[in-house]
Structures are given as C-alpha cells and as structure tokens.
Amino acid sequence: MLCMFYALYKYTFSFNYQQIPEGGHYLALPVIAGVTALFAAYAAIRNVKSEYMPADGLVMLALLVFGVLLATGNGWYNLHNEIWVNTFCGLSVYLLLRMGGQTAYRKVIVPIILLFFLLELCVGYAMLFSNFRSERLSLQITGHLENSGLYAIYLVLHFPLVHYWVSTNIQNRRARLALQAVVFAAAGMLVLIVQSRAAMIGAACYAIQLLMDAPFCRKHRKQILLTSAVLLLFLVAGLVFLKPGSAFGRFIIWKISLEHWQEYIWTGIGYGRFPVAFPSWQTGYFESLPMSAISEVLSADEVYVAYNEPLQWLTETGLPGLALLLYGIWRIISHKHEPQALLPRQLQSTLLILLATSLFSYPLHVNVILILVSAIMAGLLPLTFRKRHLPGSRWVNNCLAALLLAVTVIATDTYRVVSRWNGLQEAITMSENEQVASYQRLYPALKYNPHFLLDYGILLLSRQDERAVEILEESKSRLVTVTVLNALVQAYESRGNTRKAISNCAALTYFVPYKFTYRKNLMDLYLKAGFPEEARETARWIVAMPVKKEDETVVNIKRIAGTLLQ
Numbered sequence: 001m002l003c004m005f006y007a008l009y010k011y012t013f014s015f016n017y018q019q020i021p022e023g024g025h026y027l028a029l030p031v032i033a034g035v036t037a038l039f040a041a042y043a044a045i046r047n048v049k050s051e052y053m054p055a056d057g058l059v060m061l062a063l064l065v066f067g068v069l070l071a072t073g074n075g076w077y078n079l080h081n082e083i084w085v086n087t088f089c090g091l092s093v094y095l096l097l098r099m100g101g102q103t104a105y106r107k108v109i110v111p112i113i114l115l116f117f118l119l120e121l122c123v124g125y126a127m128l129f130s131n132f133r134s135e136r137l138s139l140q141i142t143g144h145l146e147n148s149g150l151y152a153i154y155l156v157l158h159f160p161l162v163h164y165w166v167s168t169n170i171q172n173r174r175a176r177l178a179l180q181a182v183v184f185a186a187a188g189m190l191v192l193i194v195q196s197r198a199a200m201i202g203a204a205c206y207a208i209q210l211l212m213d214a215p216f217c218r219k220h221r222k223q224i225l226l227t228s229a230v231l232l233l234f235l236v237a238g239l240v241f242l243k244p245g246s247a248f249g250r251f252i253i254w255k256i257s258l259e260h261w262q263e264y265i266w267t268g269i270g271y272g273r274f275p276v277a278f279p280s281w282q283t284g285y286f287e288s289l290p291m292s293a294i295s296e297v298l299s300a301d302e303v304y305v306a307y308n309e310p311l312q313w314l315t316e317t318g319l320p321g322l323a324l325l326l327y328g329i330w331r332i333i334s335h336k337h338e339p340q341a342l343l344p345r346q347l348q349s350t351l352l353i354l355l356a357t358s359l360f361s362y363p364l365h366v367n368v369i370l371i372l373v374s375a376i377m378a379g380l381l382p383l384t385f386r387k388r389h390l391p392g393s394r395w396v397n398n399c400l401a402a403l404l405l406a407v408t409v410i411a412t413d414t415y416r417v418v419s420r421w422n423g424l425q426e427a428i429t430m431s432e433n434e435q436v437a438s439y440q441r442l443y444p445a446l447k448y449n450p451h452f453l454l455d456y457g458i459l460l461l462s463r464q465d466e467r468a469v470e471i472l473e474e475s476k477s478r479l480v481t482v483t484v485l486n487a488l489v490q491a492y493e494s495r496g497n498t499r500k501a502i503s504n505c506a507a508l509t510y511f512v513p514y515k516f517t518y519r520k521n522l523m524d525l526y527l528k529a530g531f532p533e534e535a536r537e538t539a540r541w542i543v544a545m546p547v548k549k550e551d552e553t554v555v556n557i558k559r560i561a562g563t564l565l566q
Helices: 002-010 024-045 054-072 082-130 148-156 159-169 173-194 197-213 215-240 244-264 274-287 291-299 309-334 342-358 367-384 393-426 432-446 450-462 467-478 482-494 498-511 516-529 532-544 552-565
Strands: none
Touching: 024 082, 024 393, 054 082, 054 367, 054 393, 082 148, 082 159, 082 173, 082 367, 082 393, 148 173, 148 197, 148 342, 148 367, 159 173, 159 197, 159 342, 173 197, 197 215, 197 342, 215 244, 244 274, 244 291, 244 309, 274 309, 274 498, 291 532, 309 342, 309 367, 342 367, 393 432, 393 450, 432 450, 450 467, 450 482, 467 482, 482 498, 482 516, 498 516, 516 532, 516 552, 532 552
C-alpha cells in the first residue's frame, strides 16, 4: 500500500488536456493493476475466502467492462484516455482495500491516507513561505496537484478522517480538541489564502454536520439545519463576488451544457466524452452570440470540464445515469449507523463534502482524489449493505487476477512506448529525419493519443510535409485544442487552402473568444479570401470587444480594425 500510494503521490496526474503527459496515468495503471493482481492471485492460491458484498460484485462487473474495453478498445475507449484509466484505477484500489478487511482498513489504510495528507499540508506551507511576497500567492500554493483550488479541496476532504483518528487515538479531551483545532486551522488557513470557493463550501458543510452531531444540539436539529441551510445559501451567494469573472465563466459553461443536454436526454453523449463535445458547443454558442452580450467573451476560455460533476455526469450518461448516481449517493449518505460507530459517519461526511465541492469544481477528474473516494467507498459500503457472500470465492479471485494481469501487461507495454515518445521530445542531437522516422514507428501504438498526433503533426508541419494536415485533423477529431487549431490554420495557409484556414481560424476565435489576436487573424484571412463584409463584421467585434488586459498589441489591433471600418 505504501508503494502504491507513493506512486500516486509522485504522479498525481491531475486532469490537464493542455499538456503532453510525462508519465502520469501511464505509470499508475500498471502499478495499481499489478499490485491488485498480485493480491488477487495470492488470495486465489491460498484459497482466501474474501467476503464479497453486493456492491463488490457491481465493482467487479464494472472492472471487467472497463478492463476489456481498455485492453481491446480503440477510439475513445483505450489506454490513452485519462478518464477511463483513472476510473479503472479507482475500481482496482477499491477491490484491493476490500481484500484486507475492516480491521486492516482502520489500522493501516486510514493512517496511510492521513500520512499523505500531512505531507501535502507541509508542501503547501513550504510553497506559502517560498512565495510569500508574490502578488499571485493564491495561485502558487498547489501542493502536488494541478492548481490551488483542487489542492484546497483535497485538504478539506480529509477533515472527517482527521476527526476520526484523533477522536479514537487520543483519550485526553483537551489534547484531542487542541490537536483537531491545530490541524483544521492549518489546513483552513491555506484554503482561505488560495480563495477556493468550492473548498470553503465543503468546509462549511462539514462544520454544519459537526454542529448537528454535537450532544447539545440534538434536540434542535431541524431548526439548526434550516438556519444553517439559509446561512450556507448566503455564503454561496457571497463567494460568487469573491471572483466574479470566474464565477460568471462557470455559469456560461453550465448554460451551454444545459442547452445541449436536451439533445441527449436519455442516453447522454457517452461516458468521458464531455471534453470532446464541449469545445464545439462553446464555439457554436459564441459564434451566434449577439453584440448586446459581448461582455460574456471575457469569461470564456479553453475548457474541457463542466465545473459541476453532476451536470457533466448528466450530459454524459443522460437522465437514467444521473438518477442512478443520485440514488446511490442518497442510499449511502442517508444510511443510519450506530451512534458509537464514528468511522462510517465520518466517511459519510467525506462523501457529503465531495458532493458539495463537486457542484462548483471537478474533484473527480483528479486521480488522487478519485483514489481517496475509492478508499472511502471501500470502508463505507460493507458497513452500509448487509453481507451476502458470493459463491466461488477462489474462482472469482482467479478471474480477477487474470484480468488485472492482462491489463498490467498491456499497460506496461503502453508505458514503454510513451516513454520512448517522451524521450524523442528531449532528444536534442537527433536530426529531423530521424525524429520523423521515430514518430512513424510509434504511430501504430499511439494513434489514439491526441497529444502524440499533435506533436507528430507539428513536426511534419515544420518540414512542410503533406501528411501534416492529415495527422493534425486526426488529432482534432479526438480532442480540439487551441494548439491543434492554430497548427491547422498555419497548415492550410501554407497549402493555399484559405477556406479551410478560415474555418479553423473561426473555430479558434469562437472557442477562445476574448483573444484579439485570433480575431485579427480571422479578419486578415477574410480579406485575403475576398470576403470584405465578413472582414468588416469581424472588425466591428474587435472594436466593440472589452479588454481583459490592455497592452500595445491589443491597442494596435483595435486601431487596425477601426481603420478598416472607416
């Protein structure tokens, strides 16, 4: 478990579609699947009678489906898809922790989770002291995660487990309260500094939960709940004005997502396909935006998540999927445990915090948090649903070990190929011809990876190779990014295909609508292709657009657009 959690700690592989992976889930998958396969094989050889619950059967079925799709899939369902791989890792960790039983969970797993929480807390304070005088301090305290907001959510999610461990291991009441206060204050200080609104809301929800569980409040729980709900609504409303631009941007994302959700009300667009669909949705929205709503362009940017996990789940799986998800969460959170059973109640509180934070962020797209959730579910589900042993425990373990071993072998080979690709990016002495030949050899194994295709296409474009457009279009079909659209504009321009260049430049302009340089390029392409009216319309938008950050480039672009309109 220490080895596995170290791999997660070192390669948190936070959700990021803008960067080429440098290890990330390619390393984590063979490590996690391999460790779980070893434990399953050991259980099968020693004929260990594992107590599989009904929920474990569902997890094994999901693991089977994901494993087969990852091992044999193509297109969107393959080892290059972070969402599918991260989900597979989470399911594997769940089963691994379940094999250890409840005693091992309390005595081993919970302390390991809290150990890494304390390490992340120390890393956060090290970043705080090293960047104390920085003007962008709130953005630079990230721990080992991608950004400060996700880091704050990660800290808050551990509050219930901290409360459980301190309450059960420290007998002196004053020492117990003092230690809890110190840890909560230390983590809360970082949350306030980074100004994570989702984490603040999650912490407020947990504070309400603690208040309702307090002995002196049990007689007035309904009144306290109602008052707290009203105060929580005021808090949410107030936090909107903490970062109004960011909040308004998320409202726009939700608005666009809800507009297109109605087209897939029953089936959704497919699990994990939101990042593929949303760029075209946002492009269409801002392409038809009236001039009266021009201020909205300041709140839009390159986005691949909905900043609302239930909403994204709704768009991907439809109404039936969302209903099933909410029913499962309600069954788990609403289950009543014995008053002295502190652990399950604190695990329920963790899920409550996760649900609150997921309404305003994307914590389940960060694999470290997904693994934490898997650990929470592994401890909670056996205490929520009654025992029902599955027959053929040895046969189940054998099948499980075989499946995980097969995925481990395939994932290891994929990691080896990706490592060779990353080595090409760092190769300084290699000639261009050697690089092209190397990319061509890697293409069959990495042809479903949009980042690899983009890298390969840009290399071909630099050599003015005819295959550049084909490879870049293939990358675009798998994931639309600003980089690939820019490369396609350049590629089509170099080939003299101005109409195709205009099409991609327009998509780029409306995908990231606040960028003046993209609109300037679109205006120039319209003039070059002989479309003066379209060029003048683009110039009107340039002149009318508000400025996010004024500089000399923006001033010059506005001046050129104004000259065209005269």
